[in-house]
Amino acid sequence: MTTAPVTPPRRGRPGYDLESLLAVAVKVFNERGYEATSMEDLSRRLGITKSAIYHHVSGKDELLRLAVDRALDGLSEAARETAALEGRAIDRLEHLVRRSVHVLVERLPFVTLLLRVRGNTKVERRALARRREFDHMVGELVRQAGAEGDVRSDVDPAVVSRLLFGLVNSLTEWYRPRGGMGADALADAVCKIAFTGLRHPPAPQPAPSRREDA
Amino acid sequence: MTTAPVTPPRRGRPGYDLESLLAVAVKVFNERGYEATSMEDLSRRLGITKSAIYHHVSGKDELLRLAVDRALDGLSEAARETAALEGRAIDRLEHLVRRSVHVLVERLPFVTLLLRVRGNTKVERRALARRREFDHMVGELVRQAGAEGDVRSDVDPAVVSRLLFGLVNSLTEWYRPRGGMGADALADAVCKIAFTGLRHPPAPQPAPSRREDA
Known part of the structure; x- marks a missing residue:
């Protein structure tokens, strides 16, 4: 990823702003297919919890949009x-x-x-x-x-x-x-x-x- | 599907030979993505049991091959x-x-x-x-x-x-x-x-x- 996180990382977890989160999600969608990718997969790949993802977007659908x-x-x-x-x-x-x-x-x-x-x-x-x-x-x-x-x-x-x-x-x-x-x-x-x-x-x-x- | 079944249909279920089974599987893979398609999905779409599919092929991987x-x-x-x-x-x-x-x-x-x-x-x-x-x-x-x-x-x-x-x-x-x-x-x-x-x-x-x- 080339985008530096804007929000400060908390408790040692990588910090993502919407932009850098989106970049990783799109990478995973392109590798595995959008349909085949679960929020669980994204959470694992990002190294953050699903609720941390939901802090930025309402779900997979919004990431796609x-x-x-x-x-x-x-x-x-x-x-x-x-x-x-x-x-x-x-x-x-x-x-x-x-x-x-x-x-x-x-x-x-x-x-x-x-x-x-x-x-x-x-x-x-x-x-x-x-x-x-x-x-x-x-x-x-x-x-x-x-x-x-x-x-x-x-x-x-x-x-x-x-x-x-x-x-x-x-x-x-x-x-x-x-x-x-x-x-x-x-x-x-x-x-x-x-x-x-x-x-x-x-x-x-x-x-x-x-x-x-x- | 254009291919007529070669094996006779049994107990009212549609009969598939390998060719017609493959045609349906490829259609589903192209629609949903190969990764996102389970044997369960194929079974539902074909209207036959998973074991009826395994009669023809060892699994999804062989269908892809x-x-x-x-x-x-x-x-x-x-x-x-x-x-x-x-x-x-x-x-x-x-x-x-x-x-x-x-x-x-x-x-x-x-x-x-x-x-x-x-x-x-x-x-x-x-x-x-x-x-x-x-x-x-x-x-x-x-x-x-x-x-x-x-x-x-x-x-x-x-x-x-x-x-x-x-x-x-x-x-x-x-x-x-x-x-x-x-x-x-x-x-x-x-x-x-x-x-x-x-x-x-x-x-x-x-x-x-x-x-x-x-």
């Missing part, structure tokens, strides 16, 4: 910032991708947890609803960029959106900030591959026979 | 087939991506489960080791394609590999075979975006100032 909101608030901010931009939709889309990669890097454990939420509880369903709002904005940008002639027309815009943010989200599976590349370099790599592809030189459109496979 | 092996065997076959090809590495890489998308579509619940394995048990660690072999082959193909001048040189080949298979693996998050696009169309879309990008027309290399951001 606080955690996924960290991720969602970051993405909402990126979306708001992008919505305020002018210019071609393809450039705004690229901006949103870049900002999303930054959010992911800066809030990695929170985004990782968010992406594993499946809708089993009210908190999870609310998180999924907020994710859908974000996805809707991405979909709109892709469609608009397509209408402006800046997105290839041989892939369904809905599929382009899914693949693009599938790529961004997949970073949580392997990217680790320590010793890894920085957020700018990572966002750069993602945008290069997603927008102009890994082939060099930029290839001509694939042969027509390929398209008839579908 | 059988399930992830379905995914891994498909990927191994795709890798073997690709290794037997001749020609430029970039084309072999594209073949491997296409075949991997097919494996994912045909074995979606098994691949989904495989991608969530975190290495908590011996079975999981063995699965991760087999995944690493596959990733190693992808990494080799990207490096070779780079050496042949067919992969952009402004992104680290290791990062290209991660992004490429991050994109493929992210399909498990949204792709559903029923009512969705077919495997060929999906593989096509993935290859178009990954190899030549979503921008139209294929863009020139990004401006040098971008690269200095990193």
